[in-house]
């Protein structure tokens with residue numbers, strides 16, 4: 466349902482050394498001379514975060530961040546918008562100390578720190594290495610808060626859960642290289658992180674002191690971390706490991722959720738050919754939202770992790786009939802949304818529409834839903850929220866889907882409209898003579914491109930042309946980006 470937005474991925478600089486070899490002796494001399502004549506470009510800094518879990522049970526994380534490398538004269542350390550100083554989300558960062566770190570391993574002078582709108586500034590840096598220790602206090606925001614994004618980082622039984630971009634302070638305007646995350650987990654508390662641990666010593670992993678290496682800042686920001694009285698179970702699905710964790714009591718067995726996750730993952734991996742990540746994590750917790758406007762179930766995905774917030778009274782039947790569609794939807798976003806990167810609001814109709822359509826198809830493929838039940842679920846939703854919506858003909862599907870914080874009817878029209886136009890586009894392509902599965906081929910084409918570039922409207926049109934030979938831009942102008950209502954369609958299941 467909700468998708469988190471993250472700061473752009475840090476990009477590495479291409480190695481141009483090979484070209485110098487081709488340019489001849491004189492240029493080689495020039496290059497060598499200029500090495501001394503012009504300043505060396507700054508090297509990426511390395512970031513190390515050490516998370517102390519000793520007081521996690523009371524919602525407290527103490528994080529020591531070490532920044533090492535070519536540091537500028539002053540350094541801004543920032544959280545993404547909406548974290549720092551916004552008490553509504555229950556995440557309260559506070560500084561404890563900032564020091565220069567000496568090469569001999571000793572702690573140097575204490576550094577002055579000033580507060581900015583989104584973090585802290587160190588006005589004067591004396592060297593190449595600093596240690597910055599800060600604390601994150603997590604509190605429940607209460608059931609009156611209806612914005613589910615404010616509930617993601619929160620206390621859990623015996624510990625806490627936190628999304629990366631709300632806890633990892635980051636240097637602004639500095640190129641970042643290697644990133645390490647180290648957990649001080651002396652109590653051996655059950656811990657869930659989205660990365661595989663590397664050995665911290667030559668003797669192999671040390672359970673109390675695990676070291677992880679996120680690929681880049683996006684991978685760090687996208688992480689979902691949890692610790693506490695967690696019951697953790699794992700299962701294999703294709704080339705991926707499924708990890709399930711919960712700290713709450715349920716009316717169904719943990720293995721029921723794990724098996725459901727495994728069946729959905731196998732269907733989705735079979736559809737795309739490979740898993741988007743080697744580890745897919747699902748954290749299950751009680752739905753914290755109250756009030757008449759609440760949904761029974763909320764799903765959030767971040768990177769390869771899913772947070773499923775379920776009503777405490779959810780039965781085994783509810784799990785398979787309704788919560789399963791949220792799970793299948795959020796897991797599908799691991800491909801369409803993350804691997805095929807959703808950034809531009811103008812393509813949200815496609816990302817959300819195709820994900821919702823395929824969540825139903827994947828549940829049918831996994832034998833969780835029968836084909837008639839899947840068809841009935843989709844048709845009921847289209848009848849109510851697309852064909853029966855007062856927004857039909859008034860606002861385009863693309864515009865409605867782009868407004869994630871609009872009024873509930875517009876949001877429902879945007880999502881259902883996305884499903885309707887994806888299903889209708891599929892019918893249209895088949896009617897024009899494409900293969901029998903043009904939308905599936907289009908999704909696999911986008912996934913197999915392996916591009917880091919975000920999905921665009923032009924990219925969808927180009928992919929459709931590549932896999933079907935059909936130009937669909939004009940069709941999209943009418944039914945997706947224009948306000949023309951679709952003729953009645955029946956989505957294929």
Ligand SMILES: [Zn+2]
Pocket residue numbers: 466467468794798817820
């Ligand atoms: Zn979604």
